[in-house]
Amino acid sequence: MLTYFDAVEHLIVASFGGPQDAEQRDIRSAIQRSYNEICWLKDWQFTQTHGRVIFAPHWSGTVTYDATTRTVTRVSGDYFPTDSITRELRVNNVVAKVVTRVDNNTLVLDQTLCLPKDYPYGTQAMLYRTVYPLPDDFRNIDPPVNEVRYTSLMYVSPDAAMKMERAQILQGPPSYWTISPDPAPCGYAIRIIGYPVTVASLDFTYRRSSRTLRFSGHEALARQGTISASGTTVTGTGTAFSSFMVGSVLRVGGADYPQSLSGISPYVAESKITAVTSATSLTVSDSLSASGAKYLITDPIDMPPGMHNLMLSGAEYWLSRTRGANPDKVFTMYQRDLRLAMENDSMTRQQWDSRTVWDPMGWRTPLMADNFDGGNA
Helix, strand or coil: CCEEEHHHHHHHHHHHHHHHHHHHHHHHHHHHHHHHHHHHCCCCHHHHEEEEEEEECCCEEEEEEEECCCEEEEEECCCCCCCCCCEEEEEEEEEEEEEEECCCCEEEECCCCCCCCCCEEEEEEEEEEEEEECCCCCCCCCCCCECCCCCHHHHHHHHHHHHHHHHHHHHHCCEEEEEEEEECCCCEEEEEECCCCCCCEEEEEEEEECCCCCCCCCCHHHHHEEEEEEEEEEEEECCCCHHCCCCEEECCCCCCECCCCCCCCCCCCEEEEEEEEEECCCEEEEEEEEEEEEEEEEEEEECCCHHHHHHHHHHHHHHHHHHCCCHHHHHHHHHHHHHHHHHCCCCCCCCCCCCCCCECCCECCCCCCCCCCCCCC
């Protein structure tokens, strides 16, 4: 696999440098800039993946509310759910946001999104959740589907979602969805309109962000000490393994530090790190065999083989641009490799048999004659 280490070595060769150039910041910066630019140029097929959120059923019961302290006290119904701070409280046609779950029987509402007045003992209320965080690597999403309909739910804007939620009480499978900032961490969340009565799921495909490049393999932390390996267990002597290395690539050498396959001492084996249990112990995805061997740990370039030339020529362009060394010349090759990568950005064959697709909710393709067979007769 192509790694951060390989990209550094490539730029050293391309710029007619020596081993000491691995420490130069402009080489690392050029690789990072190329990587980030290419990853965000388009929605590459390689980054498409499957996501799922699990709906929480709503809570209903009766409460009393003190507008001065913004405190909701349970009167009847089950205890307030432990995830109440992720939910909204509906009383009549007013929707409020929970900010604190004091205990099983007491909630505190948001200072702005609160109920406008006191409500007497025994007022009917409902707690439900509409916002579910999306994965940390989320970039953009395709229309989701739930468990009861193959057709997609309808997208609405965040403003329309707010108005629909305020004006309507929609229980059962969700019918509408939107994307909004996640109010808890710095990310995004999917907001659904329609409050599930039971535990259910929502599936979707989305484009993920590529893995961050952290270790080039030239850092002391990524190569100090030696390792021994048996099976998928790797034990270090004088090593400083870190949890940041999970997902990185461990390359094993012998008496010398492992180089890329074009080097004098190419690595003899490589495997992805699956877990780090201590500074001297980790596990990998594939079986290894080593004893007192030198090694290095580097991050994979999160791209398919068809994009590797693009990544390297992009790094050459950014290095030339940083050094003011005629970047227009290498930009031509960068454009050429970008075009080839885009032409090869496919995970399916270009032609397939035609089929008429429909489901219990109605036709998904235009309505055809009863004897239409998709043109396969």
